Amino acid sequence: MIVFSWYRGSNEKWLDAYKDPVASLYTLTQCITLSDVQADGDWKLIIADLGTGTFDMKLKVYKGTNLMSENTIIDLPTGVETFYMDTHEPRTPAIAVASGPYIYVYKNLRPYFKFTLPTLEVNPVEADLWNQVKEEKINIFVLREMLEGMRAEGTVLTVRSLRFLQLQDITDCEAFANLYRFTPLRRQTVITSLATLKKSHADEDAISCLVLGTESKSVYVLDPEAFTVLTTMELPSVPVFLSVTGLFDVEYRIVVACRNGCIYTLKRGTTVTTKNCIELNSQPVGLQRINKTIYVGTMDEALHCYTSKGKKLWTVKLPASMTTMEIIDYKPKGFKAVIVALSNCNVHIYKEKYLVNIIKTDDVVTGLKFGRFGREDGTLIMTLRAMHRTFQRDLYLLRLNTAREYVKSLENRMNPISSDPQEPLKLNATVQGIGPMFKLTVNLQNTSLSNPSTNLLITFQYDDKLYAFKNSFIEVPMLVPGLNYAFETYVECQSDKGISDNVKVYILRQGKSIPIITGIISMPCTDVEPIANVKKKNQDDF
């Protein structure tokens, strides 16, 4: 669902939201933009819809609330921008969509050009191994062992080698090696983030370069006309958020938030950067700038503000975890603020460090965009997570109320974070199924930057007359920072009365009795009779 609201300047006032009930999509802030793509003064909303994450990925262009154009995207989109690539009249900007190793460029809403990231150097040992396979000097067992050794040493392998190592079956391995041994080995990376940088003029419709961050820890600046790489800059970690200002030909700043929790500033002339780095305590979830000031949201439920030199100005503790952030720059009233979406379905607006407004939404906001839309300045666009669509697809054969119950059960998830700075953990649990058997998934994430979490346990507290747990005690392996770990158990509802209860999840440290985090899961009602009864009925029918 998309929700629209308007900033009206006076008293930090926002107008009633317009909800578009038909728009069903799933997207992120980086994949939303507003632009006058048809040069008719009616600004369109451009969204890369992530679909389910594996299929149904589309570039969608909305005129008002009407979907006016749709293009399928092959791979998961990671960024959408519009930019002027020429000086032709009428001044229609092109749309760039980052997806996998490609930038797809659309002009006049039609596919126009595909840019592919330059391939990277393949490790010579890895290349030699595949060469020997080709010449039948080594067999797949040797290949496998050697590649495994390289991976263990931390060598960055090609996708082909990684896929090969994933295969379990000998015949599969053989078939795979045979299929690929004659095609040249390439190492390709993917784009993680996309931005634009004006080339030599600052005018609103001046030609812009595309700036891309990649999984191979680089930032590229592309020429807008020839699509050649103008500059490559290396980073110590993978860039995830970019904030670009200035002119490529004169002077520019690219502020980059990286997966290692550091923020780097790249300037004209930089090739390798470690200087002027801001070290965060936790992973970044959003990066924005107002003038020179840097605003960054982190996974430990905080919003920080830094000067361009990297000096911290303040930190605000947020009441829930941040899903995304955006900047409000409302020129008619000179109003600038940071807008932050939270997992508790609230959207907070901060002027400097002061909370000036809260907008409540029906669900968690995953994408935010503020700007001119249609003919109206100051439009705020909020996209809400649209989980039910995927689930309805899976369940469309089941009765509607069952599906509803299922969606409700998913809604009943919670998202607590440990308040103990020594145990930076995030807990999230979901219930799936229509009953009486439910699958309960506990997701744990270590939100620290470098300290692994060890010796943890998951236990549950529940009414044992109502529920039977397959596994009510789970030992947690070491949690590497930043990764999400899922632990599953099955829960069977013992009652056929259609009643349900809360189940508590505790995360404990071995040897300590006070939980680090407690979560409450409200279990859905069983919509189906217990299996035993159904079986009996079926027998009666025959």
Add this chain to the structure above:
Amino acid sequence: MGLFSKLASLLGIKKKEANVLFVGLDNSGKTTIINKLKPEDAQQHDVVPTVGFTVEKFKNKSLSFTAFDMSGQGRYRNLWEHYFKECHGIVFVIDSTDKLRFAVAKEELSMLLDHNEIKRKRIPILFFANKMDLRDSVSSVKLSSMLKLEDIENKPWHICSSNGLTGEGLSEGTEWLSREMESAIKQQN
């Protein structure tokens, strides 16, 4: 006879200046409607977005009639209030297909109604639910409830569906407005 001259003759007041203010969001059709109200030979072929505002004068024997065609673009909306003091009637045009911005239109309307120069005056307001010819247009009844017109106090108001391109619905509206203005001006005298 153009509709405006008809309107002026309906007013039937001697040597009176009647000022009518046309407001509403940009692209709602204000200029198109005013153009259609002119005598046929004076009508423009192309209507372009208004910059700032334009003034159209209509005259007949007894009356000079002035229409202020305000631009509805965000950056010009603050001009509207400068003409509130002198106006005898307001025409508020709404693009009945622009559902997205009904909330914005409603806000602009409530700011107008709340304005010091308008608040206590018994100025008639005519609403055109314009672009009725388009498929996804909302009916005047629905629009009226969405804009909460029933909450308007101490002012006569009227809403009718219109088509600025063909002129459909315009005479119903302007006839109502001229009657209201006439009685208001008479009361003043």
